[in-house]
Amino acid sequence: MDAVSAKLDVGLDVGATKTLGVAITQDGTIVAEVREQTRLGADGVVDTATRVFAALREATGERLQGTVGVGVPGLVDVDLGAVKHAVNLGVDGEWLRLRDLLSHRLDLAVVVENDVNAAALGACALDDAEDIAYISIGTGLAAGLVLGGRLRRGAHGAAGEVGHVSVDPLGAACQCGQRGCLETIASGSALASAWPTPDAPAASALFAAAARGDAAAVVVRDRLCAGVASAARVLSLTVDPVSIYLGGGVAQVGEPLRTGVQQALRDQAAGSPFLTSLDLAGRIRVVPANYPVAAVGAALLGR
Numbered sequence: 124m125d126a127v128s129a130k131l132d133v134g135l136d137v138g139a140t141k142t143l144g145v146a147i148t149q150d151g152t153i154v155a156e157v158r159e160q161t162r163l164g165a166d167g168v169v170d171t172a173t174r175v176f177a178a179l180r181e182a183t184g185e186r187l188q189g190t191v192g193v194g195v196p197g198l199v200d201v202d203l204g205a206v207k208h209a210v211n212l213g214v215d216g217e218w219l220r221l222r223d224l225l226s227h228r229l230d231l232a233v234v235v236e237n238d239v240n241a242a243a244l245g246a247c248a249l250d251d252a253e254d255i256a257y258i259s260i261g262t263g264l265a266a267g268l269v270l271g272g273r274l275r276r277g278a279h280g281a282a283g284e285v286g287h288v289s290v291d292p293l294g295a296a297c298q299c300g301q302r303g304c305l306e307t308i309a310s311g312s313a314l315a316s317a318w319p320t321p322d323a324p325a326a327s328a329l330f331a332a333a334a335r336g337d338a339a340a341v342v343v344r345d346r347l348c349a350g351v352a353s354a355a356r357v358l359s360l361t362v363d364p365v366s367i368y369l370g371g372g373v374a375q376v377g378e379p380l381r382t383g384v385q386q387a388l389r390d391q392a393a394g395s396p397f398l399t400s401l402d403l404a405g406r407i408r409v410v411p412a413n414y415p416v417a418a419v420g421a422a423l424l425g426r
């Protein structure tokens with residue numbers, strides 16, 4: 124089958140502000156990308172996903188594969204193809220059977236996965252390794268794990284909830300009910316509280332101020348990087364991945380975040396020959412800017 128007629132895989136990343144869809148080739152090349160503002164609520168989520176899929180089909184000339192992968196925030200029952208507790212999407216309480224609703228609209232098979240897990244698969248497309256961890260530094264802090272080439276969800280779907288590892292029992296209250304969780308230190312919401320800015324993303328403003336030598340910004344930046352490094356260290360000592368990818372809104376900062384987290388890991392390993400020997404800093408990667416990692420991972424779900 125030639126490149127022109129080859130079938131394409133489709134992935135949809137459903138977020139609170141936007142739904143992003145991609146069509147990719149077998150080697151992972153993105154040949155079409157569509158972005159639309161997400162309409163909230165159960166009907167809105169399904170309608171938006173349907174519009175994005177239709178735009179992809181028009182852009183690619185009916186070359187789409189028969190299974191559509193969907194990454195969505197919240198608690199996902201993969202077997203049921205349903206989601207709940209996706210508060211930012213206006214979906215809470217009862218299970219929303221997204222797979223069945225969307226499959227009926229598209230007349231195609233649909234598979235639904237948590238968005239961070241989908242992003243972990245997308246990170247695998249960047250790395251020739253079967254064991255990777257993906258840390259999403261967005262509103263919260265969570266990780267996706269691919270071990271032996273397969274997603275690791277855990278017995279209760281809680282694998283990778285590293286943001287709720289409590290590191291300071293006297294620390295700030297976390298939405299999970301504990302205190303001093305890593306999410307209260309290393310997340311977009313924590314950063315917005317520590318470094319509020321009205322006219323730019325908090326992470327960009329913080330790192331720019333720190334680069335200019337602002338002493339207060341340096342303190343906040345280093346605390347953020349240390350928190351992310353602690354999450355990376357916990358994951359490394361638990362599952363020992365080849366690579367650890369940083370993604371999510373805060374990771375749009377790019378290289379300064381990577382180098383900051385690497386330095387924090389080196390500082391944490393100081394005095395420990397064991398940690399030094401593991402070279403945790405050398406495993407840190409950042410998802411390239413503007414690479415739709417969750418949408419690409421969702422497309423891989425269809426395979």
